[in-house]
Amino acid sequence: MRAVERLVPHRLADSFADHAANGLFRQSPEASARAGLTVSQKKLILLAGFMLVATGLIWPAIVWASVQIAAALFFTLLILFRLAAVILPPRLAPSRRLDDADLPVITLLAPVFRETAILDQLMRALGAIDYPPARLDIKIILEEGDAGTIRTARQLAFDSRFELVIVPPGVPQTKPRALNYALRFARGDIISVYDAEDVPHPAQLRAAAEALAAGDERLACVQAPLNWYNDRKSWLTRQFALEYAVQFQAILPLLTRWGMPLPLGGTSNHFRRSALEAAGGWDAYNVTEDADLGFRLARMGYRSEVIAPQTLEEAPETLAPWVKQRSRWLKGFLQTLAVHWRSPARLPVKAHLSLMLTIGAACLSAMLHLPLLLLAALLPLTGIADFHAPAAGLLLCGYAANMLCAGIAIRRAGMRTRLIDILRMPLYWPLQTAAAFKAMAELRTNPYFWAKTEHGFSRAPETECPSPSPSSCRSSPLPPLPSAHGRPATSRIRPKVRA
Incomplete structure (x- = not known):
């Protein structure tokens, strides 16, 4: 059958779109990056x-010593944090077994923009989710100006679970604005978010529903772990996989164990709808709306936890798109810090x-990272100050703690992974400096610009891995998706180009 589209009168659509962009700002200006x-x-x-600057010009040696002391304290804290993540077993959200008849309705929001290359894969991945069809409401969210993706979506065949929601034009044109717009039409008591390239484990929605059912009303969200299905494509994707493993298999479970707020990932988070709406939805002006929302929920007394079934995504395979994506993340992180430190006294200690x-x-x-490494190498040559052995030892301990954490995660x-990839991690970290400078420049000149990550250069694997653990399954089988005319849909992968 052809895709069912949500039809909204023009007058109402414009009003809904304006609220999707500016509703949080009007409700709580201090909570929005706008x-x-x-x-x-x-x-x-x-x-x-x-x-x-003034102190550095007058007393450079004192400033350098102070920088080393501050860095030593911060490094020590991070080392202990990483070691705790290694030593303490992961804490997952408790769950309560539910029969199919007791499962709540889940609305799955999947915003796509310029994703003709990968839309058929997304449909197969979402279609393979193991959840009662009558209780699954899937919204494929498209931008009105994205004619190519809309045309592709209309050519594909959908079952009754799917609906196309087309977002009217407006600013800022961001993923959180599209999510807010589609939220108005959701049927579910649980709101789940996926990205266009996602391949979630088929049992993930059921695990989310059972975890939220076991928690009280203060449990607002459960986050599934993320990683990459093209992790072996290049050195960069292997390093990215190690970084994501640390974040989702070590750091977030540790924060959950300690009852601390989670910087949510941008996908595979599953919200209790009442809590999401109480928080004002997503901030359309924050380009890492996920991390911001995790802390906004915490400010309101809610908590987030993690579940086991994993989602796999497509990582950038070359440096140029990696820097583009990372600069957006860092820009959004800076926006999030600015928002939540506007009134620091109102933020809980945790x-x-x-x-x-x-x-x-x-x-x-x-x-x-890179500037301090260069400074440590060059400053002794000037005779102004030395890079002392204790500082070098602490730096090496920090590297070792991160590598150990990555190996376990x-x-x-x-x-x-290979041992050589873990040993090469220190070569990966300084690359972020270029992305950080780009983020700071954009924060001043174009703060709400959403740098689009291109997808479709790699395809998700088609076979299920033999691991018995749902959290470690690398993919789910993706059956061929027919077109609206009954023929198998053709793959629309663009040829791979060098960045």
Whole structure:
């Protein structure tokens, strides 16, 4: 059958689109990135920068020693954090077994934009989800100006679970704005989010429903772990897989164990609808709306936990798209820090710690890793200061802790890696500096621009892995998807190009 489309009168569609973009800002201006930096934040940044430069010119040795002490304290905290993630077993959300008749209706939101190359794969992946069809409401969300993807979607065959929702034009044209628009038409008590290239484990929705059923009303969201199905394509994708394993198999489970807020991933999060709407939905002006929403929920007294069944995605295979994607993430992280530190006294202590150990650490590492390495190498040559052995030892301990954490986490994910890839991790981290500088420049000139990550260069594997663990299954079988005319849909993969 042809796709069913959500038809909305033009007048209402424009009103709904405006609310999707600006509803949170109108409801709570301080909770939206649209407000930008406050006057007091700008003054504090300028004052801190002036003091650092002035002091560095007058007493460079003292400033260098202070930088080393501050870095040592922060590094020590991160080392202990990584070691705790290795030592303590992952804590997953408890679940309560539900019969099919007791499962709640789930609305699955899947925003797509310029995704003709991968839309057929998405349909097969979502169609393979093991959940009662009558209780599954799948919204494929498209932008009105994306004629190519809309045309492709209309040519594919859908069953009764699927509906196309076309978002009217407007600004900012971002994923969270599209999610907010489609949320208005959702039928489910649980709202799940997937990206265009996602291949979720078939049991993931059931696991999410059973985890939310076992929790109280304060459990607002459960996050599924993410990783890449093209992790073996290049050195860059292998490093990305190690990084994601650390985040989703070590860091997030540890934060859950300690009752700390989670910086949610942009996909495979499953929300209790009442909590999501109470929080105002997603911030259309934050380009990492997922991480921001995790902390906004925490400010309201909600919590998030993690479940086991994994989702696999397509990682950028070359440096140029990787930098583009990472710069958007870092720009959004900076927006999130600015939003949640507008009123620091209203943020719980655990939320401050989580912000610092996750988003704050990511931003600092990206901005300072390469410059500090160069400074440590060049400063002794000037005779102004030395890079002492204890500082070098602490740096090596930090590297070792991260490598150990990555090795354990990738095994928890059920994925394989090589020792040489773990040893090469220190070569990967400085690459983030270029993305950080790009993010800071964009934050000033184009803060709400959503840098699109191109997909379709790799296809998801078609066979199921032999692992008995649902969290380590690398993929689910993707049956051929027929077109609306009954013929198998052709793959629309563009030829791979060099960045």
